[in-house]
Amino acid sequence: MGYVFEYKIARKYDTWYQNPDNRFVADLEDQLLLRLLQPAQGERVLDIGCGTGRHLEMFLKMGLDVTGLDPSPHMLGIAAEKLGHRAELHQGVAEDLPFEDNSFDIATLVTSLEFVDDAHKALEEACRVAESRIFLGVLNRYAIKGIERRLRGIFSESVYNRARFFSVWQAKRHVMQILGKIPLKWGTVLHLPIGLRKYTQRLEEWPFVQKCPFGCFIGMVVTLVPRYQTQNIPIDYVRQPKGAVTGLMKTPTQSRGEG
Numbered sequence: 001m002g003y004v005f006e007y008k009i010a011r012k013y014d015t016w017y018q019n020p021d022n023r024f025v026a027d028l029e030d031q032l033l034l035r036l037l038q039p040a041q042g043e044r045v046l047d048i049g050c051g052t053g054r055h056l057e058m059f060l061k062m063g064l065d066v067t068g069l070d071p072s073p074h075m076l077g078i079a080a081e082k083l084g085h086r087a088e089l090h091q092g093v094a095e096d097l098p099f100e101d102n103s104f105d106i107a108t109l110v111t112s113l114e115f116v117d118d119a120h121k122a123l124e125e126a127c128r129v130a131e132s133r134i135f136l137g138v139l140n141r142y143a144i145k146g147i148e149r150r151l152r153g154i155f156s157e158s159v160y161n162r163a164r165f166f167s168v169w170q171a172k173r174h175v176m177q178i179l180g181k182i183p184l185k186w187g188t189v190l191h192l193p194i195g196l197r198k199y200t201q202r203l204e205e206w207p208f209v210q211k212c213p214f215g216c217f218i219g220m221v222v223t224l225v226p227r228y229q230t231q232n233i234p235i236d237y238v239r240q241p242k243g244a245v246t247g248l249m250k251t252p253t254q255s256r257g258e259g
Helices: 007-018 020-037 054-061 073-083 119-129 144-155 168-179 194-204 252-256
Strands: 044-048 065-070 088-091 104-110 130-139 184-189 217-223
Touching (some): 007 020, 007 073, 020 184, 020 194, 054 065, 065 073, 130 168
Parallel strands (some): 065 088
């Protein structure tokens, strides 16, 4: 099942965005998500590991048909408080999604792949239920902030102690092991300390800067290409004797011609 957020952590997670520094982080991540994914009004989206529903709320405002799934009942409770009946919410795990194949246009995993037991299986399931695209948003193991989080976890208790960090290359490798060589786009944000946001905000938004693989947050969009299974069809034929002449026999009338 992976790590399931408890009630206190769920509430703390939801209020984290009230801090201006944290809001700056979230806005940059959302801008990267939307630039890469380009969701269209009316598309069906499944947010796997939806948490307290922040991205579901964003997608709703854009006119998408949203469904959320999370293993934590506390996260889902807060999401239900925000969204009411505007979103369909399910309790479950990413490795065993309770949906039919191709049930959604888009599947998203935003900072949720880090907390599952089997990241490969979770990606396989996302590929199964999505018909068009998948968005992966993961924390970068090679970013300065990612290294800091892991070092801090050595000396104090943190949710990041339970997290698995990724790199751009690891995320691509997971995808290609499942789907082969298919179209994908990626970018990163949060390359410099948050305290410098007054000076770095415009810089962080440049697509050229976002191609640096060492930003704290990695965004990756995978375009799903239909694959077809082929099967050989047996053909019955009669082997002709050696030297036999094949073809249509002319009738006497046809030999003489008519008219």
